[in-house]
Structure formats: structure tokens, C-alpha cells
Amino acid sequence: MRYFLQLSYLGKAYNGWQIQPNAPSVQQTLQQSLGTLLRRPVETVGAGRTDTGVHASFYVVHFDTEAPIADPEDFCYHLNALLPYDIAVQRLRRVRNDAHARFDALEREYKYYISPRKNPFNRDTAYQLAWPLDLCRMNEAAALLPGEQDFTSFCKLHSDNKTNLCRIARAGWQRQDDGLLVFTIAADRFLRNMVRAVVGTLLDVGRGKLTAEDFRSVIAGRDRSLASSSAPPQGLFLSRVTYPETIYISDDTN
CATH class of the missing domain: 3.30.70.580 (Pseudouridine synthase I, catalytic domain, N-terminal subdomain)
Structure with missing residues (x-):
């Protein structure tokens, strides 16, 4: 069973x-x-x-x-x-x-948390980054992610994948009431190191080092060297996995 x-x-x-x-x-x-x-x-x-x-x-x-x-x-x-x-x-x-x-997973969702100030209570669960970030520019670039695309530019080198195509359902940044910045991204599948590489590149957009059009070119280039360094692991959470209800034996917990 x-x-x-x-x-x-x-x-x-x-x-x-x-x-x-x-x-x-x-x-x-x-x-x-x-x-x-x-x-x-x-x-x-x-x-x-x-x-x-x-x-x-x-x-x-x-x-x-x-x-x-x-x-x-x-x-x-x-x-x-x-x-x-x-x-x-x-x-x-x-x-x-x-x-x-x-x-059988239909969709996976990740969240990445950034603390804009030093906080001893979230140092292990958020990336503490004091640089000012332009959230509007970051969301402009993140809007280029949804849809089915080849995400080789954000894949760990030498990964043994049959395909680097992923269908992203949604991606975007929000500022929580506590000041934390949260990036949410959901897709049918993710490549190794993909979310952290995406976040690292979007942070460079937020710092003014890249434009949204630069970000579009990074995606289209299908070359990991075009993207920025990966964001640190402590800010990343797998936040949801969705399955078809038909796989469950019954609606209760038994």
C-alpha cells in the first residue's frame, strides 16, 4: 500500500x-x-x-x-x-x-526570500542583502519568464537533462508587510540550480546592472555564462507541490 x-x-x-x-x-x-x-x-x-x-x-x-x-x-x-x-x-x-x-506532480512552486536589513532571526532562512533594489524593474524582467522556454542559461553546467524546456506558470516579486522581498515562481518542472540562477540574475536587474531586455537576451542565449551568479541557498524554499486529486484513494486522510 x-x-x-x-x-x-x-x-x-x-x-x-x-x-x-x-x-x-x-x-x-x-x-x-x-x-x-x-x-x-x-x-x-x-x-x-x-x-x-x-x-x-x-x-x-x-x-x-x-x-x-x-x-x-x-x-x-x-x-x-x-x-x-x-x-x-x-x-x-x-x-x-x-x-x-x-x-505525478503537476506543478512545483518555489519562493525565495530576501531580507533588506540585517536580522539575526532570519539569517538562515533569507538572503540578507542591503543593496537597494528596484522591484518594478525586477518584475518587468520576471514577466518574461512565463510560458514554455529553454532555460539552459539558468541550468547547472553538465546536468544530465533530456530537455531544458520548462513551462513556467507564474513568476514575480512582492514586498511583505515585514519588509521581506519574496520571489515566487511556479512551473511544471525545474532544472538543477535554476531558481537560484534566475534570482541571482534578477537581482542584477534590480541593482541596475542589467535591463529587462538584457534579461530577455540571457534567456534567448541558452548559455549559463550569460546569466549572473546563483543566489545563496538559504533564501530558497520549495513551497508547494500540486497533484491530481485522482491519485488519492479517498478524500479523508486514511
Whole structure:
């Protein structure tokens, strides 16, 4: 029987989601706790990779069990008791046996947070950047992202992708009431390091080093050397993963 587990994590202490040799990962930590709770080895499949230091406020994994989990809420409670403080599970849902946390995702959304002033309380969850930024120019450039395009210019070099085409649904900047700048981008898929490379290039637009037309040329050039340096990982969150409702066994949590 297959289940989707919704969780969130602070990425500071981990070398990303995926299991790494001789390095802590979110996946390894979660599997150890699941194995303890279910009293057998458990393999998980995640919605996608997150890099070292990147966070997730909404993440989904699937795993299989030999018997139904009678009380999903109680299961989450006991799993949280086993997990470290920086990983938390929120919901467990029964899904079809062929449901896949990665391949069945319809859309993924990321948010990138920038603190315009020094703040000891968000130093691990936002990029602290004191440079003045022109939000209007940044949104003018971000408006060029939606649609299906080749995003090779924002892809990590030597990535083994069958295609660098992605369909972006929305992208834009907002200023929160607390002063934080937030970039939100949603797409059917993302390339390795893509969001941080996009953010880094948009920051150069906001600082006046690039124009919106320059940003258009970066996209069209399909060359990573044309884009700016990637923004640091601590400001990036995977914030939502959307699935078709038809993969769930029922509307309740069991």
C-alpha cells in the first residue's frame, strides 16, 4: 500500500534532500525514523531534489507499507517524535499503488526570500542583502519568464537533462508587510540550480546592472555564462507541490 507523506524541513544541516555518501541528507534522516516506527527498512521517493542548504515548507514523499496505517494522525505524531527539530511531518494520505511523488506532480512552486536589513532571526532562512533594489524593474524582467522556454542559461553546467524546456506558470516579486522581498515562481518542472540562477540574475536587474531586455537576451542565449551568479541557498524554499486529486484513494486522510 502506498502513502504520500507531506513534510517540511530546514535545510541548513543537510546536504540536500537526496541521500549522499558520507553526508547527512533529509531523505536518510526521514527513512531512519520511518524504519524505526514501522520496524523494517523503508525507502522513500521525494517530489524532487533540493540542494544543500535549501529548505522546504511543503514537500511530499511516497513510501509503501505491507498493511494499512490505521490512524494517520497518530502515525504523524509518533514520527515527529522520532525526527529531529528541523524536519516535521504534517499529513499522511493513502494513494493509488502506482502514484509517484515525483512523476505525478503537476506543478512545483518555489519562493525565495530576501531580507533588506540585517536580522539575526532570519539569517538562515533569507538572503540578507542591503543593496537597494528596484522591484518594478525586477518584475518587468520576471514577466518574461512565463510560458514554455529553454532555460539552459539558468541550468547547472553538465546536468544530465533530456530537455531544458520548462513551462513556467507564474513568476514575480512582492514586498511583505515585514519588509521581506519574496520571489515566487511556479512551473511544471525545474532544472538543477535554476531558481537560484534566475534570482541571482534578477537581482542584477534590480541593482541596475542589467535591463529587462538584457534579461530577455540571457534567456534567448541558452548559455549559463550569460546569466549572473546563483543566489545563496538559504533564501530558497520549495513551497508547494500540486497533484491530481485522482491519485488519492479517498478524500479523508486514511
